[in-house]
Amino acid sequence: MAEALPLRKIIHVDMDAFYASVEQMDNPELRGKPLAVGGSGTRGVVAAANYEARKYGVRSAMSGVMAKRNCPHLIFVPPRFDRYKEISSQVRKIFYEYTDLVEPLSLDEAYLDVTENKKGNPSASLIAEEIRARILNDVGLTASAGISINKFIAKVASDYNKPNGQKTVNPEEVLDFLETLDIRKFYGIGKVTAEKMYQKGIFTGTDLKTKSLEFLHSHFGKSGRYYYYVVRGIHNSEVKPNRTRKSLAAERTFSTNLSSEIFMLEKLEHIAEEVSKRLKANKVAGKTITLKIKYSDFSLHTRSKTLPYFISDKHLLLETAKELLYQEKLDNSVRLLGISLSNLNTEKTKKEPESKTVSVQLKFGF
Template identity: 80%
Template sequence: MYNDLPIRKIIHVDMDAFYASVEQMDNPDLKGKAIAVGGGGKRGVVSAASYEARKFGVKSAMSGTLAIKLCPELIFVKPHFERYTEISKKIRSIFYDYTDIVEPLSLDEAYLDVTENKKGNPSASLIAKEIRERILNEVGLTASAGISINKFVAKVASDYNKPNGQKTVNPEEVIPFLEQLDIRKFYGVGKVTAEKMYQKGIFTGLDLKSKSLEFLNTHFGKSGRYYYYIVRGIHNSEVKPHRARKSLAAERTFSENLSSEIFMLEKLKHIAEEVSRRLTKSKVAGKTITLKIKYSDFTLQTRSKTLLYYVSDKDIILETAKDLLYQEKLNNSVRLLGISLSNLNTETQKTPMQKSVSVQLKLDF
């Protein structure tokens, strides 16, 4: 099962309800109450929800109207992203006391490779515990952590004992852990994919493991190979301290739904200008332009076009976005438009997924 590749000790740290927790920390009157960061009312969307609100089913990306129906006592709080960034920097400074191999995924989560660490501590579990204690004592927030041999298992494990907990999956426990796991808990398996897996008789990791590579490729396309290997504990992606940006985007939610492409052109112009500005600021360009359309019924559609050359010019981005807008008829009135550029000139050649992994079962985790 395990041979050829080196063992790693990976920690995935995930802050607990980060935005909402920061707001509760800064405003003691909100502690213990159901709060949602974002906008309430007809056009509002929940960006984050406190655990008190989550008990009622309130979650991120939910409309403010539905959130209020689920939790009538819900308190909406305006987001303060500068504050979240400030807190995130303090948390990352703690990470760097232990290792320089830190890969932030967002303001509230990151991977750490502590195989070799600045503390000389052989136990990744003890390091994770110490980091979480420092975040609580020095910042005032709780964090959860997952610890294992690769990024995939560590990320799945970090959600296991939330909030304010941690889960270590030792090398010899990886396969049993994945086999008993509900397929919905697999990172990378969304709601649509889970439903498709259910139809194929795949409900747990063990069910997934019973399927051949050919079967998974046939029914799940390019993702089939990924699913085949992760359920076997094989995920050789390294923690990348300097993650190359994979895409850059801007979007706008409208105060009133738009029903005609003509009304959307001016909106697209402003979005294209913003994307171009961000590309220039980041000194990157991209080949693939994607138009994102969210309809009034919250269904989402994307339309993409890959050019023969890298672009960052606002006029080219706008003209391509227009072509995509007129590519086919709209399904409904539109509440949001977005433009993103991917296939950037910062991306490097991906290494093929390895077919084996090595573990020294007696390592102290």
């Protein structure tokens, strides 16, 4: 008989259009109007867009020129990250009133494990409602939430009733929920992977579930194992209050596109120096160097190399980045370069999920 692990009660809280919502809160004249945080110039990029702008197809990471083309009356405001951090800190203080098991993913989202909580409330759904009400009353912003037995399902569920809503996936609903889910809704499956899955006849969770572990590993590499387990409701990652950093990076967008590797070397030196400073400030080193190249047509390419030893030195970073730059001929002129270091000496070996955890307890108050 399969062994059942104790089920957790996990909440994923996601602030609604966070950057843009902060700007609208601080400037009421912006409310109800399509708004983008970022730059509108020829080199500008949208960092965030409110829901009014999203109706016109404006999305984060879109060029300011394209965003303006989609929505001619779009209002741009420059980002104020200090202000966003200040508001994020206020939201997190609310989280900690309910549990110490809080794992921030970014300024605007976090996982909370409320299996055992400071309020003694057995209902994760009611806790999520209370947290969202507190954020609205105390901070002035709306948030959405997903509630379920693990981080993966809670993350997917939080996007279901956005904005200003929540969704609970009870233990007995997990498998049906995942089977009917569009493959594009699976956290961790991006646009490119979704297209590849379509080509393999995988459109929903049900389709994904028919594929063997061997098939998924063969076509999707290490990620195939992840897909195999999550569609069966198996995701054993705990909420970690002190998340282990997995990489450190720096990048630069240029005011003029660069067309020759020679012009990029000076830029890479500054980027490598910035990465090295961050590594030393965090007292970490890594083995895998990745060079990020964004071309003038906005296509994104990465090239990586893993060394047999840990590094944090600027010169070693730069030499490897140069090697990666000259590894292949450039496809076009370049608008952005970045260097990241991963496979850090802070990472621990992860255990593979075991199929015995597929059995769940159904009587569990959500």
